[in-house]
Amino acid sequence: xxxxxxxxxxxxxxxxxxxxxxxxxxxxxxxxxxxxxxxxxxxxxxxxxxxxxxxxxxxxxxxxxxxxxxxxxxxxxxxxxxxxxxxxxxxxxxxxxxxxxxxxxxxxxxxxxxxxxxxxxxxxxxxxxxxxxxxxx
Amino acid sequence: xxxxxxxxxxxxxxxxxxxxxxxxxxxxxxxxxxxxxxxxxxxxxxxxxxxxxxxxxxxxxxxxxxxxxxxxxxxxxxxxxxxxxxxxxxxxxxxxxxxxxxxxxxxxxxxxxxxxxxxxxxxxxxxxxxxxxxxxxxxxxxxxxxxxxxxxxxxxxxxxxxxxxxxxxxxxxxxxxx
Numbered sequence: 679x680x681x682x683x684x685x686x687x688x689x690x691x692x693x694x695x696x697x698x699x700x701x702x703x704x705x706x707x708x709x710x711x712x713x714x715x716x717x718x719x720x721x722x723x724x725x726x727x728x729x730x731x732x733x734x735x736x737x738x739x740x741x742x743x744x745x746x747x748x749x750x751x752x753x754x755x756x757x758x759x760x761x762x763x764x765x766x767x768x769x770x771x772x773x774x775x776x777x778x779x780x781x782x783x784x785x786x787x788x789x790x791x792x793x794x795x796x797x798x799x800x801x802x803x804x805x806x807x808x809x810x811x812x813x814x815x
Numbered sequence: 816x817x818x819x820x821x822x823x824x825x826x827x828x829x830x831x832x833x834x835x836x837x838x839x840x841x842x843x844x845x846x847x848x849x850x851x852x853x854x855x856x857x858x859x860x861x862x863x864x865x866x867x868x869x870x871x872x873x874x875x876x877x878x879x880x881x882x883x884x885x886x887x888x889x890x891x892x893x894x895x896x897x898x899x900x901x902x903x904x905x906x907x908x909x910x911x912x913x914x915x916x917x918x919x920x921x922x923x924x925x926x927x928x929x930x931x932x933x934x935x936x937x938x939x940x941x942x943x944x945x946x947x948x949x950x951x952x953x954x955x956x957x958x959x960x961x962x963x964x965x966x967x968x969x970x971x972x973x974x975x976x977x978x979x980x981x982x983x984x985x986x987x988x989x990x991x992x993x
Contacts, residue, residue: 680992690928691855691857691927694857701839705865708869
């Protein structure tokens, strides 16, 4: 069993040649560098804290700024695009839209005409029953 | 040059830079090797050694001479080493590995390290010790500092240091013989 005292006491690290001759100059340079630039360090600290605060204020202004109302925004959209959207989506029921609108009497008549104009009115019950395929019910 | 003479030069504004230069030249090697044994890498040791002397320069006016100048500088160097290793370890916080494998691989691969296999093995065994125990071991084994002085540097009792050193030796011998 090897003991610690069996190992020659030697530090196995090396330094570059002339390192200790140059080290005092390197230290002196760092000391004078730090002494000459106190303004820069103050500026650095200021920037470190001031910049995030300014960024937060700017973001807050944009966030809280009142934008155009939804009705104003709707006015900017083409009516055809709205109709296409309403026809293609199941989120909004057309009946809901109709209910919320303030129809005039004449508009309602015109709407009714347009809805029922293509429908064939059949008075005779036999005619109606003929159209129904009773075998495949 | 005596510490008192050195300090009087540093405290005189006309000779301060000269005094600091003398202080650096007097203690640079001891500080460097103390740091190097802890951080292994030359560039890290170089940076930390410079940082130690900058701190010495900034704080020398508050040095009250109730300890030896060398002990006081050693204490600053010790703090710098421990802080450096702590910061390094925090960078590994989310990693499973500690810094020991990284430092250990430097012992194996660095061009700034020579020595035979058993000396490399001793350095790798030291890396298995907790930082403070490694510091105590280095100061006692490599620097031959008396326990009383190590106690002053580390702010620990002599009894605790003796126990720590003997425990470290046991662990190192176990590793070397694995």
